[in-house]
Amino acid sequence: MSAIGALGRRLYRGEVNVDFVGRYKLWATLSGVLLLISILGLVIQGLNLGIEFRGGSVFSFDKPAASSIADVRDTVEAVGGHQVIVQEAGTRWRVTTQSLPEQGVTKVADAISAKYGVPDNQISKQIIGATWGGEVLNKAIIGLIVFMIAIILYLTLAFEWKMALAAVVALIHDLVITAGIYAWSGFEVTPATMLGFLTILGYSLYDAVVVFDMIKEVTAKLGTTAKMTYTEAANNALNHTLIRSLNTSLVAILPVAAILFIGTTLFGAGTLKDLSLALFVGMIVGTYSSLCVATPLLANLKEREPKYLAIAKRVHANRVAASKDAASPGKAKGKEPAAASTSTSGSANGSVATGKRKKR
Amino acid sequence: MLLALLVLILAMGGVMALQKAFVPKFGLDLAGGTTVTLSPVTEAGAAPSQESLDLAVNILRDRVNGTGISDAEVAKSGDNIVISVPGAGQKEVVGRLGTTAELRFRQVLAVAPAVIAPSPLPTAPATPAPSGTGTPKPGASGQPSSTAKPAATAKPATSATPAGRALSSALTAPTPAPSTSASGSGKADKSAKATPAPSASAPSGQPTAQPSDDPMAGVDLTGVDPAVAEQFKKIDCTKKDRGQGVQDNPDKQLAACSKDGDARYILEKAAVKGTEVSGATSGVDSTTGEWIVQVTFKSKGASEFAKTTGQITSAPQPRNQLAMVLDGLVISAPVIEEPIPGGQARISGSFTQKSATDLANQLKYGALPLKFKQSSIEEVSGTLGADQLRGGLLAGAIGLVLVVFYCLLYYRGLGLVAVASLVVATILTYSTVVILGHNANFRLSLPHIIGLIVSIGITADSFIVYFERMRDEMKEGRRSLRVAVEVAWARARRTILIADAVMFIAAVVLYFLAVGGVAGFAFAMGLTTLIDIAVVFLFTKPFVALLAKLPFFAKGHKLSGLDAERMSREAPAARTTVPQEG
Secondary structure, X not given: OOHHHHHHHHHHHOOOOOOOHHHHHHHHHHXXXXXXXXXXXXXXXXXXXXHHHHOEEEEEEEOOOOOOHHHHXXXXXXXXXXXXXXXXXXXXXXXXXXXXXXXXXXXXXXXXXXXXXXXXXXXXXXXXXXXXXXXXXHHHHHHHHHHHHHHHHHHHHHOOHHHHHHHHHHHHHHHHHHHHHHHHHOOEEOHHHHHHHHXXXXXXXXXXXXXXXXXXXXXXXXXXXXXXXXXXXXXXHHHHHHHHHHHHHXXXXXXXXXXXXXXXXXXXXXXXXXXXXXXXXXXXXXXXXHHHHHHHHHHHHHXXXXXXXXXXXXXXXXXXXXXXXHOOOOOOOOOHHHHHOOOHHHHHHHHOOOOHHHHO | OHHHHHXXXXXXXHHHHHOOOOOOOEOHHHHOEEEEEEEEEOXXXXXXXXXXXXXXXXXXXXXXXXXOOOOOEEEEEOOEEEEEEEOOOOHHHHHHHOOOOOEEXXXXXXXXXXXXXXXXXXXXXOOOOOOOOXXXXXXXXXXXXXXXXXXXXXXXXXXXXXXXXXHHHHHHOOOOOOOOOOOOOOOOOOXXXXXXXXXXXXXXXXOOOOOOOOOOOOOOOOOOOXXXXXXXXXXXXXXXXXXXXXXXXXXXXXXXXXXXXXXXXXXXEEEEEHXXXXXXXXXXXXXXXXXXXXXXXXXXXXXXXHHHHHHHOOOXXXXXEEEEEEOOEEEEOOEOOOOOOOOEEXXXXXXXXXXXXXXXXXXXXXXXXXXXXXXXXXXXXXXXXXXXHHHHHHHHHHHHHHHHHHHHHHHHHHHHHHHHHHHHHHHHHHHHHHHHHHHOOOOEOHHHHHHHHHHHHHHHHHHHHHHHHHHHHHHOOOOOHHHHHHHHHHHHHHHHHHHHHHHHHHXXXXXXXXXXXXXXXXXXXXXXXXXXXXXXXXXXXXXXXXHOOOHHHHOOXXXXXXXXXXXXXXXXXXXXXXXXXX
């Protein structure tokens, strides 16, 4: 049985125990580097905003008999028009490109008249403003800020403020990294991309909330006599929902991956690619962040509470004593909490530990 | 539960069948639409200020896309404004957008018919032509005698129009002159305090016939600016262009025509301006059954309105009428019977449902700071080729098939439940989108479609949460499947609701605060969240409970997804071999 196969089997049965929370330093470094790169990208490269945000140039001319949308698009793109949109407007073609300088406009007009024999004075050239400019963008940003506040309030009520904070940090983490990828790749940011960001926003929070709900349930059982620390309990909960997280992510990412694949291979540029890239990256980062950013951050915040400090101290003392007794060196961090756990998964492990051991 | 869902699906299917609407409506990017270019008309051709253009863009955006789900776009283009509305054949809709919608309330100083009849008809006040429009108690209002008062507060209201001519115009015109009533809010007494002034009624105490071609005859010009009086004489209200769209100066008197061109007015300076309107709704008058627009004022406007109505109510005919002037035309001029406090006014005047709704929207979203003319109007094709839509749908379908395979592979028998739930979610989503498309003008753009496909994927998470809970319960070994189904549901339900609430808050906040495409997308997001909850509660859970009774699942058949191997974990000791990298 290959290692991957074995892993698959364990995943299938839901028996994994990865120390996510304990490795927060690794995650912090990884996320820190990713965030730094992203922010650098946003600052140095900036986002390649589409004509919906920046406005553009519009050409319109009578439709010659032998011309098609693809045809016109190729003609305009060949002379340097970017983000070319060709529309039929009655008996005319309407071509929208990124804002062009004066020479650019002349070049496009020349190309059109050369190709289709339309006299230059019959090509109307206009400048179009942003449909997603000022007001629309401002209101969307205001909406986002209000949403963040509403979410913090809601999660504080449903859980507690530390969870709310951790979830929102993870959310911002996801959005910044996704935006960073757009900055570095130079992919055009269109309204479709923005809507993709919104989907990520919902997805990232949704994922974090499901994980936190389980953490809340598991850690609620930690009394003063608890045999594991908050960090370990949180980790336990995380492993408990790991299957769910992975399954959910897979199920959500599969359609997006299909769209991204078809969007890039079959169509090159366009809405499909813009949107699905944002979703694809955002969902992967979202899954990662709910496991490796939100939860470790939460555990770190919680461990500072006197109650959990006390538990951690006592658990540690017990462990030292136990390891001396058993004279078993080495790190047992991963299995001990599970073996001694009072949590759901722990007791499950204890109660059905028969016979299965031989399977592997 | 399952029955409730079935009823829901059948009901939606029924609505679709009734409306013969089986295909959703698409947005600008996919279906194309109508594009209109509005050019500002300024005095002396001066360039309009950027601020007023920006303001106009915002107002137009609200007007064209007030609900935020119709995927319309508004952009500045130099000094022009370009509006794109999805769907062909929207010329009429787009055409109406550019109206300024400047509403002013002005006291009537003088009234005259638009057409001077060559030979006056005999006095005929006895046939008041009870048109019903605006008269709360038809038949009573036309009587000049005080014996037939429609309501305690109503006096026979009469316009100063010479009776014979007014009557003839009322008889010839299929729709009588717009008659209007204004009523105070909060009064249970629905019979209007201000009786409309149907032009067909005879003025009491005035000569019943005025055989004169002079519109000024019998008109009291005290306090009227001579220049305006001169205009009043000359104005031709029978012309098609009778002054609509002219920006009137609120601080000056005005000579204006009625909307239908039947009468001309001299009007006092504006008493209340449209900027004081805080809200407007359209509805049907419960007494007369005609469409009306109800206007609510801001506090300053409300007190102005109360003051004005208080002042003019005691004035002689026709100066006790308050005209509502919209874009230079008098849309109605009801007699004010008593002061109207409360800051609400009713506008009536041969509205249709469409025109009443339009007017309410125009008033609600404010008057345009500039006057516009349509410089071009054209139908445009979609910005995206049909290939993009096909590609998106194809990719989405492939993705969903992969999801189905994965669910079946991983959850085996339970996977069937997941797949069935996804199918139900898809059906619900599709029919909701179709119904909303045809009834609320919800337009699907490509991002929406991708978003919906993705959200159907996210819907699957609810099942996964539930299934994992079930397996946890069974792993603990204490529970039979039938108990586990219920216990796990109680726990999973909480998780699902909390997580969906987050999505829903996101959707609601963005829908109400954002504009344009963001609002539309947020709407779709909220929709799918609700559908998710509906599917899990009404379908997945009852279906699983049903299946739990089958031996195939209850006994843990190998293919049921609940087999013994699956339900157990390895002993803790075996865990040490688990690679930490996971």
